[in-house]
Amino acid sequence: MKTRKIVILIILIIILGLNQTRAETQEDSTQIKLQELKDRLDGINENMATLNSDVAILKWVKISGYIQARYEYNDSSQNGIAGGNDVSKNLNANNFYIRRGRIKFSVQPGASSKYVIYFDASKNSISMKEAYVELYKTIQAHNLTLTVGQFNWPFGYEIEYSSSKRDFPERSVAENSLFPGERDRGVNFTWALPKYLQFNVGAFQGYGIQNSNFSWVDPTKPKDVIARAKAKLGMVDFGVSGYWGKTYIPGSAAVSGVTTWYDKDGDKMIDTNEVKTTAPKAAVPAVEKDKIRYGADAQVYLDFLPLGGTGIRGELYSAKDYNKTAKDSLAKEMGWYLWLSQNIYTKFGAAVRYDYWDPNTDSNVKNDATGTLSLALHYFWDSNVRITAAYDIPHKLKENSIFSKYSGDIKDNRFTLQFQFMF
Amino acid sequence: MKKLHTNQIRLVVLTILVLSLVTCFPVYAGKSITIKGSDTMLILGQRWAEVYMNQNPGVVIQVTGGGSGVGIAALINGGTEICQASRPMKSSEVDKLKERFNSTGIEIPVARDGLSLYLNEENKISELTLDQLKGIYTGQITNWKEVGGDDAKIVLYGRENSSGTYVYFKDNVLKGADFSAQTQTLPGTGAIVNAISKDKDGIGYGGAAYAKGVKYCKVKKDAQTPGYEPTLENVKSGNYPISRYLFWYLRNKPTGGTKKLVDWVLSEQGQQIVNKVGYFPVK
Numbered sequence: 001m002k003t004r005k006i007v008i009l010i011i012l013i014i015i016l017g018l019n020q021t022r023a024e025t026q027e028d029s030t031q032i033k034l035q036e037l038k039d040r041l042d043g044i045n046e047n048m049a050t051l052n053s054d055v056a057i058l059k060w061v062k063i064s065g066y067i068q069a070r071y072e073y074n075d076s077s078q079n080g081i082a083g084g085n086d087v088s089k090n091l092n093a094n095n096f097y098i099r100r101g102r103i104k105f106s107v108q109p110g111a112s113s114k115y116v117i118y119f120d121a122s123k124n125s126i127s128m129k130e131a132y133v134e135l136y137k138t139i140q141a142h143n144l145t146l147t148v149g150q151f152n153w154p155f156g157y158e159i160e161y162s163s164s165k166r167d168f169p170e171r172s173v174a175e176n177s178l179f180p181g182e183r184d185r186g187v188n189f190t191w192a193l194p195k196y197l198q199f200n201v202g203a204f205q206g207y208g209i210q211n212s213n214f215s216w217v218d219p220t221k222p223k224d225v226i227a228r229a230k231a232k233l234g235m236v237d238f239g240v241s242g243y244w245g246k247t248y249i250p251g252s253a254a255v256s257g258v259t260t261w262y263d264k265d266g267d268k269m270i271d272t273n274e275v276k277t278t279a280p281k282a283a284v285p286a287v288e289k290d291k292i293r294y295g296a297d298a299q300v301y302l303d304f305l306p307l308g309g310t311g312i313r314g315e316l317y318s319a320k321d322y323n324k325t326a327k328d329s330l331a332k333e334m335g336w337y338l339w340l341s342q343n344i345y346t347k348f349g350a351a352v353r354y355d356y357w358d359p360n361t362d363s364n365v366k367n368d369a370t371g372t373l374s375l376a377l378h379y380f381w382d383s384n385v386r387i388t389a390a391y392d393i394p395h396k397l398k399e400n401s402i403f404s405k406y407s408g409d410i411k412d413n414r415f416t417l418q419f420q421f422m423f
Numbered sequence: 424m425k426k427l428h429t430n431q432i433r434l435v436v437l438t439i440l441v442l443s444l445v446t447c448f449p450v451y452a453g454k455s456i457t458i459k460g461s462d463t464m465l466i467l468g469q470r471w472a473e474v475y476m477n478q479n480p481g482v483v484i485q486v487t488g489g490g491s492g493v494g495i496a497a498l499i500n501g502g503t504e505i506c507q508a509s510r511p512m513k514s515s516e517v518d519k520l521k522e523r524f525n526s527t528g529i530e531i532p533v534a535r536d537g538l539s540l541y542l543n544e545e546n547k548i549s550e551l552t553l554d555q556l557k558g559i560y561t562g563q564i565t566n567w568k569e570v571g572g573d574d575a576k577i578v579l580y581g582r583e584n585s586s587g588t589y590v591y592f593k594d595n596v597l598k599g600a601d602f603s604a605q606t607q608t609l610p611g612t613g614a615i616v617n618a619i620s621k622d623k624d625g626i627g628y629g630g631a632a633y634a635k636g637v638k639y640c641k642v643k644k645d646a647q648t649p650g651y652e653p654t655l656e657n658v659k660s661g662n663y664p665i666s667r668y669l670f671w672y673l674r675n676k677p678t679g680g681t682k683k684l685v686d687w688v689l690s691e692q693g694q695q696i697v698n699k700v701g702y703f704p705v706k
Contacts, residue, residue: 059584110601111593111599111600111601112601138598138599141599161522162522165522165523192514232514234527235527237521299521301521301525301526301527302525303526303527303529303675303676306678308524308525308526308674308675309524309525309526309674309675310525311521311525341525342525343524343525343526346501346524346674347501380501383500383501383502384500
């Protein structure tokens, strides 16, 4: 009996021992599995950290752009080309084309600097519109920005106003005449006060990105200077701008008179009508002339119609430039526009603009001013697409009038239908 | 022939104008109102919408987050009627609104918020000055012992840069300086609070509405002044140094159903909901 009890006890101890061993084994196994899971989690965390770092770099990069696909119909269009052979002068202005195909890359790793490069693919060419570096500094809520490279001239309202937002297909005639291409190479310093005011001052090459004579070099040592002051008072914004620079007009070398003859009738005699003499030309010296522009602009935003916001914008340009007709003096130029824009709820918009430009205000130079009435309607298809129908009615103006049509004005009204995608 | 073409074009323009006017009206006949923007204000916006829709059957209000920057962008591109923002609109954003909608926007303060600093309950630290906070978040102060705490590395939590809370903190606490590269960005104040509750060395910032499971860090204007928590009294009195307004932005003066909603949000009942959610009323 006693022996049996001892045997049972031993068996129980063995069973308990085995269970203990099994439990320990299971515990060890669980520990190993936990460790494995922890290792895996650590691995995922490390991968996540790397991924976050990579994604953070992607966040530095911002890509934006827009395309304007357009059809234009012009009253002055004719079939063919000038003289039937000059392919550079197409008489037909009714075309489908890409007016602007823009893409901009900005890289901003932090709040202190930014890189921008901006391309345009339009009509049949690709060009670089902008490339610049911006440095930022904030001192007691005053924001300071230094921009170096190729970018917009900091003059007036129209230049900085994106073509993707403008109601009309093109900027005013005055702006296109005085600031072709809207951009130049230089440096610009911006000082934005905590409220209301902003000042700009910059130095530029002066010839812009569209000049074919001086595509990137400046023939004059001093740089052109631009200054602008802008006030934002909520409903009313206004600004004044000044541009002081030089225009260099290349001269030409002297040309000797040349006498040539050709015995047309083959009588071995040089007759008078077989001799040709070209007159000698004196050397034309290069000249350097002042290039001065002043501008004033104002914008008013009203919220009194239930349809939506109303914007009234106006700008005045006054300039002095090399006078092609009287080379010893400077031509005074004058231009302005008045632009009314109305939103019609969120899906539609309408606008009207009158745009005046006189390339020479001298009272002796008559019938050279133009006045263009432009109308535009927009339909916002979605948040990216705007469809615009615009109609421009340009007139050559009588003498020094600002509205009366000159009798020699030609029919050259233009209708534009434009589809724009912006992102 | 030329005359005919011109007339055709005029006809096309006129047709577009008429169609435009005819088709745009039904868009505004509906009672659906969209609200988008600040994640900080998301719960507040949802509460307002729930109560208002219960009281006004037939009105549909859709409230979504994404951050103040996202909401303002939606307001500018026509994607929302009302934008919730925990920061004022930037000058550059107002410029975009002017370009697209000929409007400077309508700013309506709808609540006040004390921007709260959160610490883990086990953290010895209970108060910090604005300068210390700036030092911590710009990476100049990296160990709790530098501000009187344990010898432990400070773990920074913050919001993504599309968040108004991020912008407000950067402008008002960091004074425009960059956040430390070590700051871990999380997609909402709730996520920040959750992370800090599990991380005894963590510090984070966000709206008062989410302060659960962690403790507030009192904030001092400078070393000489006492520290304050973001309570109603301290925010109202101006003692709490980092309080802000929470805004609704609209493109134009509200009319119709939108005006009724705005008026209700600013009414006693609407402002009671502000209190219930954990913010402070503007009236």
